[in-house]
Amino acid sequence: MDISLQQVGYLYAKDSPFEKRALQNVTAAIPSGSYTSIIGHTGSGKSTLLLHLNGLLKPSEGVVKIGDTMITSQTKGKQLKDIRHRVGIVFQFPEHQLFEETVEKDIMFGPLNFGVPKEIARDRAHELVKLLGLPEDVLQKSPFELSGGQMRRVAIAGVLAFKPSILVLDEPTAGLDPRGRKEIMELFHRLHETENLTTILVTHSMEDAARYSDRILVMHEGTSVMEGPPEEIFEQEEQLHSYRLGIPRSVHFQRKVENMIGQRFGRIALTEEMLAQELSVAIERKGERPC
Amino acid sequence: MLEKMIIGRYIPGNSIVHRMDPRSKLLFVFLFIIAVFLANNVASYAVLLGFTVFVIALARIRPYFLVNGLKPVIFLIAFTLLLHLFFTREGAILFEWKFIKIYEEGLRMGIFISIRFLVLVLITTILTLTTSPISITDGLETLLNPFKKLKLPVHELALMMSISLRFIPTLMDETDKILKAQLARGSDLSTGSIKERVQAVIPLLVPLFVSAFKRAEDLAVAMEVRGYRGGEGRTRFRQLSWQTRDTGVLIAFVILVAVLAWVRK
Amino acid sequence: MKEIASMHHVTFSYDTEEEGSSLISNKALDDVSFTLYEGQWLAIVGHNGSGKSTLAKLLIGLMFPSSGEVNLFLESLSEENLWEMRSKMGIVFQNPDNQFVGSTVQDDVAFALENNGVPHEMMVKRVHEALEQVKMTDYVNHEPHHLSGGQKQRVAIAGALALQPELLILDEATSMLDPQGREEVIEIVKKLRTEIGLTVVSITHDLEEVLLADRVLVMNEGKVLMTGTPHEIFQQGTELESIGLDLPFALRVSELLRDTGVELQGNHMTEEELVNELWTFHFSK
Numbered sequence: 127m128d129i130s131l132q133q134v135g136y137l138y139a140k141d142s143p144f145e146k147r148a149l150q151n152v153t154a155a156i157p158s159g160s161y162t163s164i165i166g167h168t169g170s171g172k173s174t175l176l177l178h179l180n181g182l183l184k185p186s187e188g189v190v191k192i193g194d195t196m197i198t199s200q201t202k203g204k205q206l207k208d209i210r211h212r213v214g215i216v217f218q219f220p221e222h223q224l225f226e227e228t229v230e231k232d233i234m235f236g237p238l239n240f241g242v243p244k245e246i247a248r249d250r251a252h253e254l255v256k257l258l259g260l261p262e263d264v265l266q267k268s269p270f271e272l273s274g275g276q277m278r279r280v281a282i283a284g285v286l287a288f289k290p291s292i293l294v295l296d297e298p299t300a301g302l303d304p305r306g307r308k309e310i311m312e313l314f315h316r317l318h319e320t321e322n323l324t325t326i327l328v329t330h331s332m333e334d335a336a337r338y339s340d341r342i343l344v345m346h347e348g349t350s351v352m353e354g355p356p357e358e359i360f361e362q363e364e365q366l367h368s369y370r371l372g373i374p375r376s377v378h379f380q381r382k383v384e385n386m387i388g389q390r391f392g393r394i395a396l397t398e399e400m401l402a403q404e405l406s407v408a409i410e411r412k413g414e415r416p417c
Numbered sequence: 418m419l420e421k422m423i424i425g426r427y428i429p430g431n432s433i434v435h436r437m438d439p440r441s442k443l444l445f446v447f448l449f450i451i452a453v454f455l456a457n458n459v460a461s462y463a464v465l466l467g468f469t470v471f472v473i474a475l476a477r478i479r480p481y482f483l484v485n486g487l488k489p490v491i492f493l494i495a496f497t498l499l500l501h502l503f504f505t506r507e508g509a510i511l512f513e514w515k516f517i518k519i520y521e522e523g524l525r526m527g528i529f530i531s532i533r534f535l536v537l538v539l540i541t542t543i544l545t546l547t548t549s550p551i552s553i554t555d556g557l558e559t560l561l562n563p564f565k566k567l568k569l570p571v572h573e574l575a576l577m578m579s580i581s582l583r584f585i586p587t588l589m590d591e592t593d594k595i596l597k598a599q600l601a602r603g604s605d606l607s608t609g610s611i612k613e614r615v616q617a618v619i620p621l622l623v624p625l626f627v628s629a630f631k632r633a634e635d636l637a638v639a640m641e642v643r644g645y646r647g648g649e650g651r652t653r654f655r656q657l658s659w660q661t662r663d664t665g666v667l668i669a670f671v672i673l674v675a676v677l678a679w680v681r682k
Numbered sequence: 683m684k685e686i687a688s689m690h691h692v693t694f695s696y697d698t699e700e701e702g703s704s705l706i707s708n709k710a711l712d713d714v715s716f717t718l719y720e721g722q723w724l725a726i727v728g729h730n731g732s733g734k735s736t737l738a739k740l741l742i743g744l745m746f747p748s749s750g751e752v753n754l755f756l757e758s759l760s761e762e763n764l765w766e767m768r769s770k771m772g773i774v775f776q777n778p779d780n781q782f783v784g785s786t787v788q789d790d791v792a793f794a795l796e797n798n799g800v801p802h803e804m805m806v807k808r809v810h811e812a813l814e815q816v817k818m819t820d821y822v823n824h825e826p827h828h829l830s831g832g833q834k835q836r837v838a839i840a841g842a843l844a845l846q847p848e849l850l851i852l853d854e855a856t857s858m859l860d861p862q863g864r865e866e867v868i869e870i871v872k873k874l875r876t877e878i879g880l881t882v883v884s885i886t887h888d889l890e891e892v893l894l895a896d897r898v899l900v901m902n903e904g905k906v907l908m909t910g911t912p913h914e915i916f917q918q919g920t921e922l923e924s925i926g927l928d929l930p931f932a933l934r935v936s937e938l939l940r941d942t943g944v945e946l947q948g949n950h951m952t953e954e955e956l957v958n959e960l961w962t963f964h965f966s967k
Binding site for chain 3: 167168273274275300301302303304305306330331370375376379382383386387398399401402403405406408409412
């Protein structure tokens with residue numbers, strides 16, 4: 127399902143002394159099947175934007191289009207539930223939403239709300255626990271007995287369980303240790319490929335944005351300011367800098383070497399693997415034509 | 418709706434009312450609440466209302482926000498007015514239609530009680546709008562200090578109050594986040610039977626309690642390692658200072674009471 | 683060199699009641715020893731569940747070891763001297779929200795001073811100085827929910843500094859922050875190290891913090907897996923990866939370069955080192 131945002135604006139606490147503008151004139155297109163990263167400095171409006179993607183916030187101005195459904199300030203609650211079934215959000219620190227007596231019940235909560243029959247919901251819970259690399263006996267345990275990393279996985283399973291076709295991830299690895307971070311990011315990458323998902327990742331990590339996504343949307347002061355594939359976005363170091371954003375470390379390193387040898391590499395090194403490859407190519411070329 | 422509510426919230430500012438000592442404001446509000454009951458005729462209620470408007474002007478609060486923020490209370494006031502209209506049966510009948518009879522005394526009482534209620538809500542709202550919660554706590558702690566002799570744990574109460582106040586926005590944010598997460602999982606709070614709605618609150622309450630306890634635990638540890646061992650031997654960073662304008666507040670109160678006493682029946 | 687803190691053969695077990703109601707002890711820490719000297723920065727690393735947070739709790743006297751000894755400022759830490767010891771150290775915890783006691787920035791910084799009965803005038807002076815050290819003087823009257831995570835942690839550091847501590851403990855203080863917040867906090871700690879020579883223990887899985895330390899203690903399954911300078915530690919590249927830790931960027935790229943057949947002389951921890959080697963041996967020829 128395609129998502130499009132047309133001149134979306136949002137005012138927090140409209141008509142009160144606490145009124146604050148959070149979004150202004152956000153226009154963007156997220157094609158079906160893409161893996162889009164939304165990057166932006168803290169307070170750039172990316173979290174507010176994310177809440178518009180499944181109607182948790184309705185735009186004060188403009189239109190959010192998800193598939194064929196339009197969300198405007200006038201949209202009523204009934205339509206929103208249908209959208210929420212199709213758009214799953216994994217919030218930051220999702221383990222804070224666990225509440226059921228057992229892991230199994232908690233994972234089934236979403237599917238049951240959206241009218242999935244109990245048997246199917248239970249089967250999904252069992253599948254997901256395996257998929258997420260949790261031990262099977264975890265299903266009958268209380269989610270509050272688990273370790274932090276396990277709770278995170280259960281919470282993620284609770285969103286995957288209702289099979290959304292669009293998956294929105296808000297800093298899904300915040301607070302995890304390096305191994306946990308990598309495992310979770312690889313998992314979402316795999317799911318994106320196998321389940322044919324449209325994935326939207328809100329992240330502070332330029333490395334993750336560069337490695338996993340095929341599109342990037344840059345937010346700054348409540349507005350969408352750049353949009354395009356990572357190769358193009360991370361070329362524009364100075365512009366990103368003006369939005370108080372950096373470039374991935376591999377690109378940073380690449381630029382350093384390029385400046386040193388006075389010669390550009392063939393392509394931008396979005397990952398460390400690409401960087402190593404480009405470096406070895408450059409070294410080889412140097413060896414062939416000694417000066 | 419909730420984010421527009423104005424009762425109990427603080428809007429930073431620099432008006433003379435903002436700058437007053439919390440003790441004088443607290444004392445004033447306390448005394449004013451008693452003084453309101455002196456009013457018993459049109460003139461004395463007019464004096465009360467006039468005085469309140471004067472204070473609002475001094476505090477430089479936009480009336481538009483006040484009206485908007487107090488909507489739920491205005492509804493309550495209207496309800497009180499109607500109760501009095503229909504159930505007081507004294508004086509001459511002003512209006513009669515089928516079984517509904519409205520008496521003169523009912524109208525009079527209804528309006529008076531409504532004004533009384535409105536004036537009380539306005540004055541206390543102005544107190545909270547112009548005084549930061551922590552100042553209110555400081556003021557209360559100092560004002561209640563004499564009660565320490567009666568074994569009232571004044572310091573502990575004040576600390577509890579200030580920590581609760583400090584965590585209100587944090588827990589509000591938290592509630593909002595959990596609510597959104599559960600809504601995103603298809604939870605529905607606005608439809609269904611009463612039983613269903615009550616059940617729908619559980620996914621919100623359980624995580625909220627879990628998180629509040631976790632926070633309380635962390636906070637207790639943080640306080641302990643920073644050397645907190647109760648009120649004994651503690652010094653205070655915050656100091657209050659009583660200014661001329663604070664004495665002025667109390668003089669204004671005496672004048673108000675004098676005028677009320679003079680115009681009342 | 684003056685000793686600030688040390689642990690000698692510290693073991694700690696949690697008793698958990700398992701089915702069949704027999705008591706099973708889980709060793710969260712197993713024979714841990716180390717010594718920290720004045721002016722040093724010690725990083726304690728390990729993945730979640732490696733025992734590093736238990737170690738932190740023992741170091742600040744929230745729990746006492748099952749066996750072995752914890753020394754602070756050359757005295758054995760016990761129930762009796764706990765409060766005195768705590769007045770000499772500052773601790774910053776993981777969650778920025780859950781350690782902010784005061785209603786405003788300055789109230790929070792003053793909290794420990796109030797507890798220790800510091801007179802008002804001195805308190806005002808110290809609060810101001812501490813806020814200057816963490817560059818938060820513009821925020822004295824701000825309430826916590828109007829601050830970013832990084833700013834809250836800086837306030838927490840100020841709260842510790844106000845006591846003029848001999849030891850600052852950062853217990854995963856950066857793990858919940860965004861990259862900018864993390865940088866802010868690390869900058870401040872670096873500055874404090876050079877300006878006032880503060881002794882620091884940071885419990886972390888953040889690599890930047892590890893690289894800044896003088897000494898590193900790697901924890902795994904409750905034991906000290908290895909200890910040494912960051913350079914010595916990161917020589918053990920693959921072993922660190924196998925226990926779930928990350929390697930510095932330059933090291934990872936070096937490994938990848940070797941995989942593609944580029945010969946490198948040494949293991950490089952910083953980008954500068956790697957760039958220099960590439961230049962000297964591959965590009966400038």
